[in-house]
Amino acid sequence: MSEELEQLEPITQATVTVAWVIVFNKPFYPVYVWSLVGSGVTASFGTLLSAPLFLAITFLARRSPFAARIALPLIGTFDTLFETKLFGSASGTELYFAACIMLVALSKHTKSGGSAQWPCLSLPSSCSRAISSVRRYISGLHRTSRSP
Template sequence: MSQNRNQLDSTTQATITIAWVIMLNKPFYPVYVWYLVGNGVVASLGTLLSAPLFLAIPFLARRSPLTARIALPLIGTLDTLFETKLFGSASGTELYFAACIMLVALSFQAHEKWWQRGMAVLVFAVFVFSRNFIGVPLYVWSAPELATLFNLNAFAVASLLAFIALRHAGVART
């Protein structure tokens, strides 16, 4: 039986809001790269590949709120891994793992602690893999370009973390 948005628990509603914000911001990332870096715009278009996955989360929530709450940090983790392979560790894309961990910390009910623990281990394991085995980036940037990308990603991650915290403020996790 499907549920409408008003019948969803507040944690799932927060997940949906965050998924929408991420998905709606995805198209702007190549614009930021173009404006701030001036190079690698075509490569940055690869970041749009995950947009449909984030878009699926609100629709998934209607069928299974838990699956949607698992999907958001999972998709974010895989997206972060891909973008780290695309841009390289020095670009700061690995900072998005922090947002994934924060989502894991806030997106589960008390009785879902084993899902939460499993997701925390998974995100951390992917981070460790990324740090140690990701290899050469698919796109090579100059040192000044990497510094600009790092600043862009650090600001974006801090903004996302602040939004996640604000959206989850006062959300009851029973």
């Protein structure tokens, strides 16, 4: 595996490393939820569904480094959307959108067409803004329904 990483450019190596960290940490997430909350462990097993997608990034990097760098924040965004739906907005999983945005910003590489970075950057930030807007709208509905 170290020979494969040596052949990849440094930004793609970092992408593969982040993907491996996520893949290795995903199985421990239900234990983490159980130790902190005590309930919701069954629902937290749903987070394991995205682990194969992150694993696929490590194999994609060999064929297309640029596609791997784009896939990491995109899969991370969809994983964050799924986990926000799974656990609810009170869980704070929307904070992972910030990590997705940082991954896009750090994965820019001028040789391989950094212009594709901007649509990927807009996806996590748009999702985050949409969730915030819906939350404000719903809280506004609750306030108006309570007033006499």
